[in-house]
Amino acid sequence: MNSTPVLLTIAVLGGTGKEGKGLAFRWAKAGYRVLIGSRIPEKAKATALDLLNRLNGNAFIEGTSNQKAAGAADIAVLTVPYAAHRETLESVKDALYGKILIDVTVPLVPPKITKVQMPPAGSAAQEAKQYLGENVQVTSAFQNISHEFLLRDEPIECDVLVTGTSKEARTETLKLVAAAGLIGWDAGPIENSVVIEGLTSVLININKQHGVSNAGIKITGVSRES
């Protein structure tokens, strides 16, 4: 990889979970430097080692704490269950100063996960924006993607809708969508994240009714050469 341009370092916070691990795999494979973050650094190191083995050692992946990962990265991705959303944001707020945070969180409220139930801020991504303030750009993406396909390195028949606090942040996020082998669309301001987060409940509904596990969505009516 000597002749390739220097790529960003991506922190995957909560990267020991299934979704984060799948995304980390895709980005490491694409040549990015990936830092797996976890509340428990030993777990992050184990995940990093597993991913490194899957890529035959031909990648840069390290495991550490969420704070250290966020501090050392150019861009951070938050992939924790909603119950750990606020706590994780608190632990990395300072480390994210001046950076982009891609929030993957879906605010499901068990047991009624087929019903859209957003927090008072409007969505998880808007909560992150409110809490992190103006010195962090927040985008939201990847909420509708099945983790199994990410890690199995199979083609994924589901598009990624990206919302965010600035056009620039959405553009950077769309680059990481493409690097993960997915088709992404700029879905507008962060206020639109309610649609994409809520779509997860709609897709869970469809999964249950049709006995499948990976209902997704595709944008139609536009050329897919993006």
Next chain:
Amino acid sequence: MNSTPVLLTIAVLGGTGKEGKGLAFRWAKAGYRVLIGSRIPEKAKATALDLLNRLNGNAFIEGTSNQKAAGAADIAVLTVPYAAHRETLESVKDALYGKILIDVTVPLVPPKITKVQMPPAGSAAQEAKQYLGENVQVTSAFQNISHEFLLRDEPIECDVLVTGTSKEARTETLKLVAAAGLIGWDAGPIENSVVIEGLTSVLININKQHGVSNAGIKITGVSRES
């Protein structure tokens, strides 16, 4: 049409608008009795006549007031701009007693129509539910469908997500989706309507960025024999 079973009578409230007219065309063509409703009955009569001509007189379509259409129909469909949503609901509330109302309204707030901005009830459909009370079943559908394709009788590459206050009402609504030549999906409770209404702003975003006019969505990962 003597040997076909008796089909429902559908009231299309605000049916002189483009979306309502397109849906009325599809249902009349499928053999349903269609009543076009408008605040101005003369306009409804003109729309009915135009549709009847498009179908060479081989259909049942009449124009009248919104109240009379709602009162005489088995099921009603609300296709008015959001600015006329509450006022139209007030005019037909009594006439809808015991019936299903399919709300097609998208609460766009000009000029920022690319940004999701829902009313305090959570969505237009939830507003309708709150106002109409327990004696009317409310579903929401068709918010993402381009009217041009409906009236041109062309295939439409956009699925219809249906939410509603009961499974029964969603099932009835899905029958009308199929009758209009579209593929529909049960998207769960009426609280999920925020996703489908908000998706319209997301699709307008995509239209603007890609210079197209009919971005839509398709559900993937499930057999499309519905």
